[in-house]
Amino acid sequence: MLTRRPDAIRPSEITPESVFHGRRHLLAAAGFAGAGLLLGRGGRAEDIPKDLRRLAGVRKSPLSSTEAANSFEDISHYNNFYEFGLDKSDPADYSAGFRPRPWTVTIDGEAAVKGRFTLEDILKPHPLEERIYRFRCVEAWSMVIPWVGFPLGDLIRRFRPTSQAKYVAFETVLRPAEMPGQRSPVLDWPYVEGLSMAEAMHPLTILAVGVYGVELPNQNGAPLRLVVPWKYGFKGIKSIVRISFTARQPRTTWSTSAPDEYGFLANVNPKVDHPRWSQATERRIGSPLFSPKQPTLPFNGYAAQVASLYTGVDLVRNF
Amino acid sequence: MPTLRQLRLYWKPVVFLAASLPLLRLAAGTVGLAGVRLGANPVETIQDSTGLWALRLLLATLCMTPLRQISGKAWPLQFRRMLGLFAFSYAALHFANYLFLDRALDFAEITGDLTRRPYIIVGATALLSLAALAATSTAGWRRRLGQRWLTLHQLVYPAGLLVCWHFWWQVKKDVTEPLVYCLILLALLAWRAWWARRARRAAALPAAGAA
Ligand code: HEM
Numbered sequence: 290m291l292t293r294r295p296d297a298i299r300p301s302e303i304t305p306e307s308v309f310h311g312r313r314h315l316l317a318a319a320g321f322a323g324a325g326l327l328l329g330r331g332g333r334a335e336d337i338p339k340d341l342r343r344l345a346g347v348r349k350s351p352l353s354s355t356e357a358a359n360s361f362e363d364i365s366h367y368n369n370f371y372e373f374g375l376d377k378s379d380p381a382d383y384s385a386g387f388r389p390r391p392w393t394v395t396i397d398g399e400a401a402v403k404g405r406f407t408l409e410d411i412l413k414p415h416p417l418e419e420r421i422y423r424f425r426c427v428e429a430w431s432m433v434i435p436w437v438g439f440p441l442g443d444l445i446r447r448f449r450p451t452s453q454a455k456y457v458a459f460e461t462v463l464r465p466a467e468m469p470g471q472r473s474p475v476l477d478w479p480y481v482e483g484l485s486m487a488e489a490m491h492p493l494t495i496l497a498v499g500v501y502g503v504e505l506p507n508q509n510g511a512p513l514r515l516v517v518p519w520k521y522g523f524k525g526i527k528s529i530v531r532i533s534f535t536a537r538q539p540r541t542t543w544s545t546s547a548p549d550e551y552g553f554l555a556n557v558n559p560k561v562d563h564p565r566w567s568q569a570t571e572r573r574i575g576s577p578l579f580s581p582k583q584p585t586l587p588f589n590g591y592a593a594q595v596a597s598l599y600t601g602v603d604l605v606r607n608f
Numbered sequence: 609m610p611t612l613r614q615l616r617l618y619w620k621p622v623v624f625l626a627a628s629l630p631l632l633r634l635a636a637g638t639v640g641l642a643g644v645r646l647g648a649n650p651v652e653t654i655q656d657s658t659g660l661w662a663l664r665l666l667l668a669t670l671c672m673t674p675l676r677q678i679s680g681k682a683w684p685l686q687f688r689r690m691l692g693l694f695a696f697s698y699a700a701l702h703f704a705n706y707l708f709l710d711r712a713l714d715f716a717e718i719t720g721d722l723t724r725r726p727y728i729i730v731g732a733t734a735l736l737s738l739a740a741l742a743a744t745s746t747a748g749w750r751r752r753l754g755q756r757w758l759t760l761h762q763l764v765y766p767a768g769l770l771v772c773w774h775f776w777w778q779v780k781k782d783v784t785e786p787l788v789y790c791l792i793l794l795a796l797l798a799w800r801a802w803w804a805r806r807a808r809r810a811a812a813l814p815a816a817g818a819a
Contacts, residue, residue: 359648367648375782378647428780430649475782546781565727565778567717572710574648578638581712 341503353421372468380508389511398534401449415439427521437499458539460531482526483539519588557589662698696742727777734770
């Protein structure tokens with residue numbers, strides 16, 4: 290059983306900082322203020338903006354990784370969220386005008402309980418957990434991110450999907466006025482994603498509302514996003530406004546935009562290369578400049594927990 | 609119109625310094641000097657920055673001859689070799705960054721890339737062409753090769769096209785940026801073709817008059 294913690298976990302508990310702090314001071318003394326680049330960086334709490342609300346009552350989870358988390362700065366300033374632009378700095382630069390509150394989520398499709406719910410009603414019954422997960426982008430870089438959220442399966446059960454429900458479909462908000470990227474037709478907006486029911490019910494699959502003990506910054510998918518740690522990052526749809534239970538496999542944005550490059554499953558798989566680059570290795574963001582890429586693990590290192598979901602599935606063909 | 613002396617003493621160093629700025633920024637960011645930061649993924653920042661500056665300087669090099677032709681002044685040609693060598697240097701750094709930082713000298717992966725990944729093969733072909741041009745860019749080689757030097761240095765156009773292709777191929781979704789560079793290159797090529805045709809016509813005209 291998980292123990293309840295009085296308040297949010299401090300990032301210093303996640304990251305062993307002493308080692309590189311020592312080296313940092315040496316180099317700082319030598320006049321190299323940002324020598325972190327040569328040495329690598331770890332999680333630091335100083336960068337968390339004060340206007341992000343602290344989340345109370347966040348419990349630790351045995352499903353968390355023990356690897357050192359990336360800094361809040363890296364997590365919030367290097368990511369893809371095409372709704373705000375194509376560069377990885379765009380989400381941080383152009384999301385200030387986005388309003389994640391008030392927010393509603395529509396639940397529809399093959400379920401007994403349906404309707405439009407306020408975010409507060411969606412979140413109310415769910416205790417929050419910290420889940421420190423590896424995050425692997427399809428572009429061959431990776432991070433370790435201390436998400437705060439709750440199991441998607443717990444939410445799904447509340448809406449009692451029928452026996453017809455074989456898949457769960459998700460949709461991102463469509464607000465071109467607040468999301469400059471949606472004003473250009475690079476993708477077919479709104480962004481949509483999907484999971485099989487078994488994937489959605491898996492205990493590792495969470496809906497995240499925060500990171501580093503505070504609510505999600507706009508650029509990371511506020512106020513509600515999906516995190517599926519054994520799949521490439523683009524499966525983790527952000528700023529969700531609709532969750533639908535469907536009998537058929539739903540359309541997903543990237544797999545319709547470039548079907549030869551991105552599949553529905555999108556499981557992290559070092560053996561199946563992207564047509565234009567290798568997926569065998571990944572660059573861990575924040576690692577020292579002169580460190581080699583690290584090997585990518587099947588299912589992003591979560592094979593023991595999730596491989597059984599895919600017995601009998603040809604994972605080369607179903608990439 | 610600057611004199612040769614002004615060019616040597618003033619304009620050449622200025623252009624040299626300007627063309628070095630992107631490199632200085634990367635160097636400062638790497639050691640953390642002067643508050644310069646290379647972002648969360650410095651290896652990628654270096655890869656993209658050196659590649660982009662190699663391409664930009666290549667296009668700048670190609671602008672010098674048309675600039676001379678349009679202005680009728682000789683000074684643009686004074687910068688052609690320097691800009692071309694800068695373009696090659698950034699391309700070489702781009703390749704070195706790929707070898708040492710991106711792939712960390714993993715030769716199995718590198719040979720795999722160089723034989724299987726079309727955009728890398730295209731980039732490597734472009735780099736080889738630029739290397740041949742850089743190696744023969746001296747006055748000595750120019751003299752030794754004579755007319756063939758001009759023919760050899762026409763390679764710069766296919767090299768430019770290969771770079772645009774290389775850029776185009778590695779873009780995930782939005783090809784606007786490589787498209788812009790590609791159009792600039794095609795415009796420069798079109799100018800050269802038009803100018804050459806005009807020159808041929810001009811050469812043919814007196815002969816026709818005499819007949
Ligand atoms: C063996 C030779 C080369 C190799 C291995 C190579 C490798 C690469 C790699 C790995 C990338 C980044 C791809 C990504 O971000 O996914 C890239 C991008 C690029 N390269 Fe090269 N390259 C080579 C030659 C060249 C040359 C000769 C030029 C120019 C003269 C060039 C210009 C570019 C440009 C403009 C980009 C795009 C930068 C951006 O995305 O902003 N490359 N190259």
